[in-house]
Each structure stands twice: as structure tokens, then as C-alpha cells.
Amino acid sequence: MERKEKQKVVIAGGGTAGWMVAAGLSRTLGNLLDIKLVESDEIATVGVGEATIPSLVLFHRLLEINEQEFMAATQGTFKLGIAFDNWRELNHDYIHSFGTTGKDHWTAGFQHFWMKGRERGLAGDYGDYCLELKAAQENRFAHLPRIGMNYAYHIDAGLYAKFLRKFSEPLGVQRIEGKIVEVTTDPGSGDIRSIKLGSGTEIEGDLFIDCTGFRGLLIGQTLKVDYNDWSHWLFADSAVAAQTESTGDAVPYVRCTARDSGWQWRIPLQHRVGNGMVYCSRYISDEQARQTLLENVKGALLTEPRVIKFRPGQRNVHWKNNCIAVGLSSGFIEPLESTSIHLIQRAIIRLLQLFPQHGINPVDVAEFNQQMNAELEHIRDFIVLHYHVTNREDTPFWRACRDMEIPESLRHRIDLFRESGRVFRGPNELFAENSWIQVMLGQGITPKQHHPSADLMGDAELSRFLGDIKTTVDRTVAQLPSHQAYVEQYCKAPDTRTAAAR
Numbered sequence: 001m002e003r004k005e006k007q008k009v010v011i012a013g014g015g016t017a018g019w020m021v022a023a024g025l026s027r028t029l030g031n032l033l034d035i036k037l038v039e040s041d042e043i044a045t046v047g048v049g050e051a052t053i054p055s056l057v058l059f060h061r062l063l064e065i066n067e068q069e070f071m072a073a074t075q076g077t078f079k080l081g082i083a084f085d086n087w088r089e090l091n092h093d094y095i096h097s098f099g100t101t102g103k104d105h106w107t108a109g110f111q112h113f114w115m116k117g118r119e120r121g122l123a124g125d126y127g128d129y130c131l132e133l134k135a136a137q138e139n140r141f142a143h144l145p146r147i148g149m150n151y152a153y154h155i156d157a158g159l160y161a162k163f164l165r166k167f168s169e170p171l172g173v174q175r176i177e178g179k180i181v182e183v184t185t186d187p188g189s190g191d192i193r194s195i196k197l198g199s200g201t202e203i204e205g206d207l208f209i210d211c212t213g214f215r216g217l218l219i220g221q222t223l224k225v226d227y228n229d230w231s232h233w234l235f236a237d238s239a240v241a242a243q244t245e246s247t248g249d250a251v252p253y254v255r256c257t258a259r260d261s262g263w264q265w266r267i268p269l270q271h272r273v274g275n276g277m278v279y280c281s282r283y284i285s286d287e288q289a290r291q292t293l294l295e296n297v298k299g300a301l302l303t304e305p306r307v308i309k310f311r312p313g314q315r316n317v318h319w320k321n322n323c324i325a326v327g328l329s330s331g332f333i334e335p336l337e338s339t340s341i342h343l344i345q346r347a348i349i350r351l352l353q354l355f356p357q358h359g360i361n362p363v364d365v366a367e368f369n370q371q372m373n374a375e376l377e378h379i380r381d382f383i384v385l386h387y388h389v390t391n392r393e394d395t396p397f398w399r400a401c402r403d404m405e406i407p408e409s410l411r412h413r414i415d416l417f418r419e420s421g422r423v424f425r426g427p428n429e430l431f432a433e434n435s436w437i438q439v440m441l442g443q444g445i446t447p448k449q450h451h452p453s454a455d456l457m458g459d460a461e462l463s464r465f466l467g468d469i470k471t472t473v474d475r476t477v478a479q480l481p482s483h484q485a486y487v488e489q490y491c492k493a494p495d496t497r498t499a500a501a502r
């Protein structure tokens with residue numbers, strides 16, 4: 001019988017992106033592929049990227065990753081949402097949580113019934129009707145398989161790459177240590193033929209996955225794919241990151257606190273806390289940002305603050321010839337809603353769906369690029385919303401955010417919600433209606449009217465409807481254990497420093 005040669009896939013780079021690609025390909029198409037991953041101990045990974053969104057839970061299920069092992073190995077904690085402090089105005093806060101709020105009617109989302117309830121003095125806060133949000137506020141967590149708790153993870157980025165390496169190597173992925181110093185292309189087709197390492201070793205491939213981070217060694221430096229810069233909408237171009245000791249129990253959410261010229265994150269893990277400031281260098285120097293971060297972290301520093309520069313935007317195409325950019329090499333939208341790791345897994349799933357088994361088909365490439373582009377633009381709009389819809393005018397940065405021209409697609413969404421409380425989710429859009437509603441309300445947009453369906457309910461019926469949902473949420477939350485206790489019994493990491501730090 002004729003033995004078909006395995007297709008050679010070369011993954012350049014071994015950060016979160018590289019190892020997620022290795023895990024995804026080896027678990028699914030592993031038998032058909034010869035997968036090599038090249039990474040260099042000389043070139044550090046970006047070392048951040050520790051907050052995720054619920055799609056990672058699904059990705060791990062597809063890969064049949066054991067959640068308890070994964071969480072213990074990555075010092076993981078659970079995430080139910082993001083707390084936004086000082087975004088709408090100083091001393092105001094709200095939570096964008098995972099999950100759903102209330103119950104929708106097929107003609108109109110829950111927000112319309114809630115708005116009517118507010119008008120009639122019958123409704124509490126919008127968040128009172130969301131299990132995940134209330135659980136986050138009370139620092140509680142459990143899986144609740146019957147009801148369905150929507151959650152994601154906080155993970156140690158370095159440990160996650162190590163965990164995925166351990167997962168992928170037994171599935172046949174061959175890791176090669178070395179620095180890529182040269183990339184050879186075919187003069188006719190422009191395809192990448194091979195990469196050459198400092199040691200002189202040459203690695204040939206049929207398909208190359210560029211996971212070399214911001215460098216974009218293959219997609220940018222070799223194939224010259226240009227970059228679509230979004231800095232006129234996303235002003236932040238820098239971050240300074242530092243790790244600190246935990247000072248208390250890990251909370252099940254990320255805290256994002258708006259500062260004068262950017263914002264600060266706080267991500268609680270089992271053994272430490274990840275902190276950082278994202279800022280715009282036109283308004284604040286690296287040193288000032290570093291100072292702001294240091295003045296606002298809790299707990300002793302475990303690492304010196306480290307500045308990271310980036311350019312908001314995306315490659316004009318993510319897939320060119322036989323090279324697919326995944327991770328930071330393909331573009332970067334700042335981490336406000338923890339979307340980068342999600343985009344890595346979306347790229348992997350799209351690659352699997354469009355896998356070039358019998359040669360590369362331009363129409364598959366176009367489909368991949370179109371889908372990635374649409375998803376990134378949608379995420380971009382969602383992030384710009386947080387900055388633009390604000391009452392803050394206390395600093396030049398916030399005034400510039402308020403005054404900027406926003407993308408037309410976002411303008412339409414804001415106008416639709418402001419006028420009629422309506423929100424629709426399009427195909428390939430990550431953020432569902434409830435995310436948009438939570439952030440638009442949180443940032444201070446009050447719709448002018450609700451849907452007439454809500455008027456079909458009299459006060460007594462509406463009050464009962466809202467009250468029943470709230471009672472169910474409150475009762476469920478009251479039965480949950482504390483997040484810290486749940487983590488300790490479910491997935492405690494070895495040698496956790498949390499206890500010592502407390």
C-alpha cells in the first residue's frame with residue numbers, strides 16, 4: 001500500500017500561541033502531520049496574557065484537557081468577569097460579567113423589561129439579575145453543572161506554555177531549541193521553504209505557523225505583510241507589568257482601574273498577582289507609568305516592572321502563501337477584555353476547519369482572512385466603546401478619548417442602543433448582546449425607550465417576573481462556597497505561595 005508522506009507543519013515560536021497551536025493540531029490532526037515547534041531560550045516570551053474568557057473552557061474540552069490538572073499546573077483561579085473602576089467617571093464602578101442577565105423574550109431582550117421596571121420603580125440594578133455577576137461581587141464560585149456557570153480562568157502565562165508542551169510532546173510534537181536566523185522562500189511562488197537556525201540546522205516545511213510574537217518574523221519580516229494601524233482609535237501603545245505577592249484571597253474577576261492616561265490591571269492567581277498599567281505614551285512617560293503602577297499595587301514586588309511596547313491593529317492578512325500568523329504576530333488589541341488568547345484559539349479552530357490538506361486553496365485563505373478580520377474589528381469596536389463613552393474629562397487623555405471619531409460600525413451600535421435599547425449580535429462576533437448591554441449601561445448610556453413587549457406586563461406581573469429572577473440568583477449565590485475555598489479543594493497548586501503571603 002502506498003504510504004502518504006505526512007504534511008510538515010513548522011510552528012515558529014513557543015509562547016502561548018505556539019504551544020496552543022501545537023496542542024490543537026496534534027490532538028486533532030496529529031496522525032496526519034509531522035509537527036515541529038522551534039523556540040529559542042535566548043528570546044523571552046512576552047510573559048503576560050493571564051486573563052482569559054469562557055471560550056478557553058470550550059477549547060480545553062475539545063482537546064480533552066483535564067481541568068483540575070490544568071488549573072493546578074498553571075496556578076489557575078476562576079474568572080467570572082471584569083470589574084471596571086473609574087471608567088464612566090471617578091468613583092464609579094461596574095462589572096462586565098460572563099453569562100446571561102435575566103430572561104429574554106423572543107421579541108425583546110431582558111433589558112427592555114428591566115428598563116420598564118426601573119421606570120416603574122420595580123427593578124434593582126441590572127446586575128442583580130445575573131448569577132455570575134452577583135457571585136463575582138460576593139467572591140463565590142462553584143461549577144453548578146445543572147444551572148451552568150459561565151466562567152474563564154486566570155493563569156500563569158509561563159506555566160501555561162509549559163503545561164501545553166507537556167500535553168503536546170507525547171502527541172508527537174517535536175520541540176527544537178534554536179534561534180531562527182534565516183528564512184528561505186521560493187522565488188517563484190513566494191512560499192516559505194525552510195527556516196534556518198543559528199546552529200546551521202535547516203527545517204523544511206509545507207505549512208508555517210508564525211508564532212514569533214510582536215516580531216512577526218515570517219509574516220512581517222519575510223513575507224512583508226503590512227500592518228493595519230488602529231492607534232487613532234486605540235490610543236494605548238505601551239504597558240508596564242509586574243508581579244506581586246498575594247495579600248488576600250484570590251477574587252474571581254480581573255480588576256481594571258482607569259488611571260489618568262490609561263488603566264491598571266490586577267489578575268489574582270493562586271501563588272501571586274499579575275499587575276500592569278496599559279497607557280498611551282503620548283500622554284505619560286514610561287517612568288511616570290511605572291511610578292503610577294508602583295503606587296497602586298498591593299503586596300511586595302516579586303519582579304521588577306517591565307515595559308512592553310506594542311502597536312494596536314492587525315496584519316492586513318493573517319494567512320499569506322503557506323504562512324499563517326497566530327498570536328501577537330498577527331496583531332494586537334490591548335488586553336482590556338482579555339481577547340488575545342481567544343483569538344489564538346479562534347485562529348486554530350479556523351485553521352482546522354479550513355485545513356489545506358491537498359494544497360493551499362486561495363478561496364480558503366480568503367475565507368480565513370475575512371473571518372479573522374471581521375472578528376478583530378468587532379473586538380476593536382467593543383474596546384473603543386469603553387474609552388469613548390465616558391463622562392471623564394479630568395485629563396487630556398480622557399478628553400481625547402471622548403472627542404475621537406469612532407468607527408462607523410460602533411457609532412451605529414451606540415446610537416441603536418441609545419435610541420431604542422436594542423442590541424444585535426452578528427455572525428462571527430465574540431461579544432454577545434449581554435456584554436454590550438452591561439458595558440453600555442456601565443459606561444453611562446441610558447436608552448430612551450424600551451420595547452413595547454414590556455408594556456404588555458402590568459406592574460404586578462413585571463414585579464413578580466423581576467423578583468423571581470432576583471430571588472433565584474440570590475438563593476443560588478448564597479449556597480456557593482467562597483472562590484478561595486473552591487480553588488483550594490478543586491485544583492490547589494503544589495507549593496502555592498498564597499498561604500504564606502496571607
Ligand SMILES: Cc1cc2nc3c(=O)[nH]c(=O)nc-3n(C[C@H](O)[C@H](O)[C@H](O)COP(=O)(O)OP(=O)(O)OC[C@H]3O[C@@H](n4cnc5c(N)ncnc54)[C@H](O)[C@@H]3O)c2cc1C
Nearest residue numbers: 013014015017045046049051180212213327328335340341
Ligand atoms: C501588556 C499585555 C497584556 C496582555 N494581557 C492579556 C490577557 O490578559 N489576556 C489575553 O488573552 N492576552 C493578553 N495579552 C496577549 C498575550 O500575551 C498573547 O496573546 C500571548 O501571550 C501569545 O503571545 P505569542 O505566543 O504570540 O508571543 P510570545 O509570547 O512573544 O512568544 C514568541 C515566541 O517566539 C519565539 N521567537 C521569537 N523570535 C524567534 C527567533 N528568531 N527564533 C526562535 N524563536 C523565536 C520566542 O522565543 C517565543 O517563544 C497581553 C499582551 C500584552 C502585551
